Amino acid sequence: MTFADQYLAIRKHTEQICAPLQTEDYVVQPVVDVSPPKWHLGHTTWFFETFLLQPFLDHYQVCNADYNYVFNSYYETVGNRVIRTDRGNLSRPGVSEIYQYRSYVDQAMLSLLQEEITAEIKELLLLGFNHEQQHQELLLTDIKYILGNNPLFPPYRQPGSEVIPNNVKTAEMISFKEGIYEIGYSGDGFCFDNELGRHKVYLHPFNLSSQLVSNGEYLKFIEDGGYTNFNYWHAEGWDWVKNNQVIAPMYWHWIDDKWFIYTLEGLMPLVPDETLAHVSYYEAYAFANWAGKRLPTEFEWEVAADFLDWGTRWEWTGSAYLPYPGFTKAPGAIGEYNGKFMVNQKVLRGASVATPVGHSRNTYRNFFHPHLRWQFTGIRLAQ
Template sequence: MNLVDQFLTIRKYTESICEPLQTEDYVVQPVEDVSPPKWHLGHTTWFFETFILKPYAANYREYNPDYNFVFNSYYETVGARVIRTDRGNLSRPSVNEIYQYRHYVDEAMTGFLSLPVTEEIKELLVLGFNHEQQHQELLLTDIKYILGNNPLFPIYSAEWKEHEEITNQSVFVSIAEGVYGIGYQGDEFCFDNELNRHQVYLQDFQVSSELETNGAYLDFINAGGYTNFNYWHAEGWDWVQKNKINAPMYWHQVEDKWFNYTYAGLLPINPAYPVTHISYYEAYAFASWKGMRLPTEFEWEVAAQQFNWGKRWEWTESAYLPYPGFSKAPGAIGEYNGKFMVNQKVLRGASVATPEDHGRVTYRNFFHPHLRWQFTGIRLAK
C-alpha cells in the first residue's frame, strides 16, 4: 500500500468510528481524561498540518491560525494551547467545521504525498499514522465513557464486539531464571519508549495463561474485597474510600444482579468474559486477595510468547521509566513519550480497541494507577 492509500485508509477509519454518533455526542467531556470526539478529529488533523504540511509543503496555506491554539495537545515547543480540562467548552469550531478542516488537510496531504518525499518526511508520516491510530483507540474508549455515563445508557453499536468468553482452563506458564533481551528489535516502526533493547535478569517465575474473568472478580467483590484494607496499597485504599468504589467501571447493581455498560448498551454481567475497566489499584488488590501478584513488564514480555494476549491492556508491577540509553528526539517530536515517564504504571499487550498493527510484544502503554476507562484487565503472576 502506497503512502497516499495508507494515509486515506487511516483517516477514513477515524471518521467511521464517529459514524454512530449524534452531533451532541461530539462535544461532551465528562472528565479531564476523556476528550470530546470532535477534538480528536481536529487534533489528529492538526498533527499532519503542523508537522508535515506547514514545514514541508510548498505554498501550503494554513487552514485557520487559531486551530494551533485549539488543537495542540501538550507540545510546549509548538506554542500555547487550550488546557485539557477546557476541551469540552469548545462549542466552536462546530463539528461541521472540523470535518471541513479534515477535508482541507486530507486534500493537501494527498497532493503532497503524490510527490517524492525524503526519508525524514517518511519517518514523520509513519509517526503521524501511528499517532492517529492511537487516537482511534482513545476515540473508542472516550466515546464509551461519554455514552456510558449518560443515564439512558445509549447503544453505540450492537455489532461492535468488545468481549470474548474465556473458555480455556487457566494454567501457569513457567519461565526459568536467566538473562533476557527486552525492547524492540527490528527495522519496522516502534515508539521511542520501546528502545533501546537491553538485557534484564529475571528470577524464575510463573504467569497465568489466561486473563481473570468477571466471575473471578465477582468472587473478590462477594468476599469483601472492597471493604478489607489489607488487600490494598494505602493510596489505593484512600481512592476506594474517597470515591466510594465498589466494582469495576461500568458495573451497576440492580437489586442482587450485576449489569455492565457495553457498546451494545446495559447488559447482564457474563462471568466468562474477561474483567475489564480495572484500575491498577484494583488489579493489585485482586492479586493480593488471591495470594499472588502482577507480573513486571519484563516478565510479561518474556512470557507473552507462551500465552494469548491482545484483548485487554494488562497492568504490570512496573513503573513507567526510560530504558537504558533512551534519548528524546529534538524539538516537538521529542515530547511524545519521554516527558510522561513519572508516576505512572506500565500496561502491556493491547486491547480490542487497539489497531491490529500496534500489537507488538514490546509495546509499552502507561497510565496513572487510578485510571480505568481503557480496556484494562488482570493477568496474575507468582
C-alpha cells in the same frame, strides 16, 4: 500499499468510529481524562498539518490560524493551547467545520505524498499514522465513557459488535526459567522511542497465568469483601477506594439485586465467563494480593508474550514507566511525545479490543496513572 493508501485508510477509520454518533455526542467531556470526539478529529488533523504540511509542502496555507491553539495537546514547543479540562467547552468550531478541516488537510497531504518522500518525511509520516491509531483507541474508549455515563445508557452500536472474548479455557500457570533476557524493540519497522534501548535483564524463575481474569473470578473478590478490606490495597489505593466510594469495576451497576455492565451495545447482564475489563492498577494489585499472587513485571510479560493469548485487554504490570538504558529524547516537539511522561505512571502491555489492527507489538509500552480505568484494562496473574 502506498503511503497515500495507508494515509487514507487510517483517516477513514477514524471517521468510521464516529459514524454512529449524534451531533451532540461530539462535544461532551464528562471528566478531564476523556476528550470530546470532535477534539480527537481536530487534533489528529492538526498533527499532520503542523509536523508535515507546514514544514514540507511548499506554499501551504494553514486552514485556520486559531486551530493551533485549539488542537495542540501538550506540545510546549508549538505554542499555547486550550487546557485539557476546557476541551468540552469548545462549542466552536462546529462538527461540520472540523470535518471540513480534515478534508482540507487530507487534500494537501495527498499532494505532499505525490512528491519525493525523504527519510525525514517518512519518519514523521509513520509517527503520524501511529499517532492517529492511538487516538482511534482513545476515541472509542472516550465515546464509551461519554455514553456510559449518560443515565439512559444509550448503545453506541448494534448488539454483537463489541467483541469481548469468553474465558472458556481453564487457566494454568506457565513456567519460565531464570536467566538473562533481551528486552526492547529490535527490527526495521516502526516503534515508539520508549521501546528503544534494547537491553538485557536478569529474571528469577516466574509463572504467568495462561488466561486473563474473568468477571466471575473478580466477582468472588467483591463478594469476599475485596473493597472493604484495606489489607489487600496499597495505602494510596485504599484512599482512592474510600474517597471515590468504589465498589466494583467501571461500568458495573448493581440493579435489582443483580450486576449489569454497560457495553458499547448498551446495558447488559454480567456474564461471569467474560473477560474482566476497566479496572485500575489499584484494583489489579488488590485482586492479585487477595488471590495470593502478584502482577507481572513488564519484562516478564515481554519474555512470556509469545506463549500467551494476548491482545484483548491492556494488562497492568507492576512496573513503573521509566526510560530504558540509553533513552534520549528527539529534538523539538517530537521529543515531547513520550519521555516527559515517565513519572508516576504504570506500564501496561498487550493491546485491547479497541486497538486498531496492526497497532500492537509485544514491545509496545502503554502507560497510565494507577487510578485510571476507562481503557479496556485487565489482569493477568503472576507468581
